[in-house]
Amino acid sequence: MSAVTQNCRTVYGQTLVELGREDERIVVLEADLSKTTMSMFFQQAFPGRYFEMGIGEANMVSTAVGLALCGKVAFVNSFAVFAAGRPYDQIRQMAYLRDLNVKIGGSSCGLSDFGDGATHQGIEDVALMRAVPNMTVLSPADGNETRKAVRAAAAMNGPVYIRINRNDMPDVVPPDAEFRIGQPTVIREGRDVVVFATGYMVAKALAAAEELGKEGISIRIVNVSTLKPIDEKAIRELVKDAKGIVTAEEHSEVGGLSAAVAFILRGSGVPMECVAIRDVFGQSALGYEQLLEHYGLTSSAITSAVKAVLR
Amino acid sequence: MPISDEKAVELREMARKLRRDIVVMIGAGKPGHLGGSCSLAEIVATLYFHKMRHDPRNPRWPDRDRFVLSKGHAALVQYAALVEAGYLDRSALGTLKELGSVLQGHPDMTRTPGVEANTGSLGQGLSIACGMALAGRIDKKHYRVYCILGDGEIAEGQIWEASLAASFYKLDNLTAILDKNRIQATGTIIERYDTNPHPEKWRAFGWHVIEIDGHDVRQVAAALDEAEGIKGKPAMIVAHTVKGKGIPFAEDTAAFHHGIMTKEQYEAALKAVGE
Numbered sequence A: 001m002s003a004v005t006q007n008c009r010t011v012y013g014q015t016l017v018e019l020g021r022e023d024e025r026i027v028v029l030e031a032d033l034s035k036t037t038m039s040m041f042f043q044q045a046f047p048g049r050y051f052e053m054g055i056g057e058a059n060m061v062s063t064a065v066g067l068a069l070c071g072k073v074a075f076v077n078s079f080a081v082f083a084a085g086r087p088y089d090q091i092r093q094m095a096y097l098r099d100l101n102v103k104i105g106g107s108s109c110g111l112s113d114f115g116d117g118a119t120h121q122g123i124e125d126v127a128l129m130r131a132v133p134n135m136t137v138l139s140p141a142d143g144n145e146t147r148k149a150v151r152a153a154a155a156m157n158g159p160v161y162i163r164i165n166r167n168d169m170p171d172v173v174p175p176d177a178e179f180r181i182g183q184p185t186v187i188r189e190g191r192d193v194v195v196f197a198t199g200y201m202v203a204k205a206l207a208a209a210e211e212l213g214k215e216g217i218s219i220r221i222v223n224v225s226t227l228k229p230i231d232e233k234a235i236r237e238l239v240k241d242a243k244g245i246v247t248a249e250e251h252s253e254v255g256g257l258s259a260a261v262a263f264i265l266r267g268s269g270v271p272m273e274c275v276a277i278r279d280v281f282g283q284s285a286l287g288y289e290q291l292l293e294h295y296g297l298t299s300s301a302i303t304s305a306v307k308a309v310l311r
Numbered sequence B: 001m002p003i004s005d006e007k008a009v010e011l012r013e014m015a016r017k018l019r020r021d022i023v024v025m026i027g028a029g030k031p032g033h034l035g036g037s038c039s040l041a042e043i044v045a046t047l048y049f050h051k052m053r054h055d056p057r058n059p060r061w062p063d064r065d066r067f068v069l070s071k072g073h074a075a076l077v078q079y080a081a082l083v084e085a086g087y088l089d090r091s092a093l094g095t096l097k098e099l100g101s102v103l104q105g106h107p108d109m110t111r112t113p114g115v116e117a118n119t120g121s122l123g124q125g126l127s128i129a130c131g132m133a134l135a136g137r138i139d140k141k142h143y144r145v146y147c148i149l150g151d152g153e154i155a156e157g158q159i160w161e162a163s164l165a166a167s168f169y170k171l172d173n174l175t176a177i178l179d180k181n182r183i184q185a186t187g188t189i190i191e192r193y194d195t196n197p198h199p200e201k202w203r204a205f206g207w208h209v210i211e212i213d214g215h216d217v218r219q220v221a222a223a224l225d226e227a228e229g230i231k232g233k234p235a236m237i238v239a240h241t242v243k244g245k246g247i248p249f250a251e252d253t254a255a256f257h258h259g260i261m262t263k264e265q266y267e268a269a270l271k272a273v274g275e
Helices: A008-022 A040-045 A055-067 A080-086 A088-094 A125-130 A143-155 A200-212 A232-238 A257-264 A288-294 A299-310 B005-026 B040-049 B072-085 B090-095 B126-137 B159-166 B198-204 B217-229 B265-273
Strands: A005-006 A028-029 A050-052 A074-079 A102-107 A136-138 A162-163 A168-170 A185-188 A193-197 A219-223 A226-228 A244-252 A273-275 B066-071 B145-151 B173-181 B208-213 B233-238
Touching: A005 A143, A008 A028, A008 A040, A008 A143, A008 B005, A028 A040, A028 A055, A040 A050, A050 B217, A055 A074, A055 A102, A055 B126, A055 B159, A074 B265, A080 A088, A080 A102, A080 A125, A080 A162, A080 B072, A102 A125, A102 A143, A125 A162, A125 A226, A125 A244, A125 A257, A143 A162, A162 B090, A185 A200, A193 A200, A193 A257, A193 A299, A200 A219, A200 A226, A200 A244, A219 A232, A219 A299, A226 A257, A244 A257, A244 A299, A244 B090, A257 A273, A273 A299, B005 B072, B005 B090, B005 B217, B005 B265, B040 B072, B040 B145, B040 B217, B066 B126, B072 B090, B090 B233, B126 B145, B126 B159, B126 B173, B159 B217, B173 B198, B173 B217, B198 B208, B198 B233, B208 B217, B217 B233
Parallel strands: A028 A050, A028 A074, A074 A102, A102 A162, A136 A162, A193 A219, A193 A244, A244 A273, B066 B145, B145 B173, B173 B233, B208 B233
Antiparallel strands: A005 A168, A136 A226, A185 A219
């Protein structure tokens, strides 16, 4: 893990500007959170292709549908909780059109908006978005991957939901690593247990690997930056000979990474544990790490889970 | 310019054909959205066969005017227009809602040539139309976007979000038409959930409002022309209509919002609209 950290939403905003420069079809819609989602960078660079839609997420999503039907590649922005949840029906109606280029930036995902409390913490957004046919769901692990994920979303045809963390995150993915939608990647090799992690939990898994290494336990860490579609064959290959499996995500235990992996590996008989938010709402805290710790999203939780599956 | 007498006769005849096609599509003994489709016959006839620039041989012509049926349950009237205009073979009419049919219960642009947007989940079409109008502005295109709403549908809050957006962005390339047939699925609008007064609300939201008899093709055509001439704001045509218009037993009742015609009713309907 690098000592370098990057702020994912800043990277997100900068990447939109890059894309805007390269592709005239890119348009950006915002629901009054531009200073937090960082869509304001695009607003400054391309005011004619930026639309403030007021505090109205449903209208924002359907307006993006109209723009996309006329050939635009439309990025809509809000916090994950409002981007995925508030306009759920608009999104699921829209996603029926499998080639429609509406990309949803789910900003301040998970518990990353620690201060604002349960109302603002999108902890079930992945479950909602994974349930929609045709939807691609991305969950980048760091700043570099955020940039690649946003670019990949723009480059593909079809609706995409991208989780964007609010805070600084350490670089965990090599900057020159190839990013392919649907492709889980091994971040660290190991032989005993396979840890499937996504988002910020990849960094936590890397820290856990250091701790476990001291005890002679070796883990393979797989970064699952695409939560849908998942390459099922690749997941099955990755756990061959594994003594146990652990998943780690900053999301509810319902419908996220753990559900996806457990579904793929059903019947395999390999012991499995999941590190996720239990089926509860979040709350305010003065710090991100403090809140993650409260909900058990830590490297030591991953360490314990690894030991549990080895028992 | 007012339409000629010949054009008015032609559009009235087209409205009759649309109603006939709607009745044939539904058939006897099966449920179908008869009422809200028939209330739109003159409006849709005037749009497809007089006002809109479109090309049935090239449904994706980039400069075409766009038609978004926000009240998607009235799909039958659009399907009828698409058949009459030549987008679809007439044989499609007999396949409505059959498994695998090009004619789904609600508009599906992936299956039906000429359909511009997937609607049916009410309240979303006006936003989609706004997006199309914004795209036209970015691309400096001269197409217009037409969007048909129901007076029951506008209870959906998203309609008013879109209404604000259309006026904030001064979308004068957008014409909305409110099919004010006064009846929703379960009863009259006034008794169930009153969305009135309509002209006042749309004016307050910054729209140019025109009120017409939605069954008078001359008034429909004139209102569409007036709307096109308005600069700096979107236009709303509040069209007073009769639910089930032209089908005597289905007029002005919620029973045929999504009713089933008996064999006798089906024959009476065909008789009323002519073969």
